[in-house]
Amino acid sequence: MEDQSCRSVEIDGNSTSNSELDSYDHNSPWALDIGGTLIKLVYFSRKDSSLESVGNSVQVEEVGLVTGSKKYPILDGKLHFAKFQTSKINECLDFIESKLLHGSCCSHQEVSDKKKLLIKATGGGAYKYADLFKEKFGIRLDKEDEMDSLVAGANFLLKAVPCEAFTYMEGRKDFVQIDASDLFPYLLVSIGSGVSMIKVDGDGKFERVSGTSLGGGTLLGMGMLLTNCQSFDEFLELSHKGDNRNIDMLVRDIYGVTGYSKLGLSATTIASSFGKVSFDNKVLKDYKKEDLARSLLRMISNNVAQIAYLNAGHGQLKRIIFGGFFTRGHEYIMETISDGVQYWSKGKAKAMFLRHEGFLGALGAFKSYEKHGLGSLMGHHLTEQSPVASPR
Ligand SMILES: Nc1ncnc2c1ncn2[C@@H]1O[C@H](COP(=O)(O)OP(=O)(O)OP(=O)(O)O)[C@@H](O)[C@H]1O
């Protein structure tokens, strides 16, 4: 399976403390989003802290965002993003140990004379794995609601991080700076293992309007069965080289080369995903894995785009913002989703993507320390230092 990855964002605050990281450091908060497929970890390290130097096998890359303000005394360092397979949660625990995070957090609770560390955590795993964290590190997971966290993470990124949102069409990425006064309402579509669709009306004001079980987990699960690939990246690699027309039934396969123009269905529109297979008289091994991968990727992406459009239509929302690890900056996925939204909305709605799309929940949980009187952990006005790579 694919390795974990870890990236970092520089936060330049006005730190009053430069002491070495010790086993209980209020200045090194971290938070978790434990999802059905992936664990996302966001942690902060102060400049020159030992978190920077403790050796581990995870690659650490700079992303390069700095705060433009000096108002945030807690911060003077880097925000790091790491992800792990939920099925290999021990790798996440080892990572936490190697970075000494288990002795470091933002909040604690007096329980029978002992200070218990409270770590903000969201996602289903915050419930499922609570005992594991307690047994291994004596840490209590302080649960933040998953939808609350997704929305808080998305709002923070959209308001505070320049060049966070972008559109992707016809091979072109265009960054969009959305005026905070014109941000709401929008539809947040989080494509994780499953898909949640949330109408966001403001900070903390939202409603989960829909969802579908046909999501990233479906793509990965069916992809592994159909192509024998071992990881998401391997699957994506395969899909790059494939041609879905060998698997999908197109309108032209039904109507001929003219298509069904009266309905605006061109000859090359997919009429039925995987539909060609039904009259091919072939078995699985007769198909190219690449073609199967391409077809599956289009099927899931189109379906999410269509359901998103339908929900945006109901709420008259012109912006549909896609988050979750499914897109992962993958051009073909974004292009397919954008095409789907464009096609169904007849150009009225726009698909937008986020550079930190996979970390919305973890960022939201991280930010929730603020709700509990722990000051502003992240600046509200971040400025871009240099062109950035997304933390994937
Ligand atoms: N390295 C990877 N390993 C596994 N899946 C990946 C990877 N990169 C991207 N993905 C895709 O991202 C999906 C998981 O996304 P995400 O982490 O946002 O969801 P989750 O939090 O695990 O799920 P849920 O929110 O439904 O509990 C996978 O199902 C897969 O389609």
Ligand SMILES: CC(C)(CO)[C@@H](O)C(=O)NCCC(=O)O
């Ligand atoms: C169950 C969650 C919320 C867990 O993240 C997600 O996987 C999801 O939204 N699934 C879709 C469930 C549904 O609405 O049919």
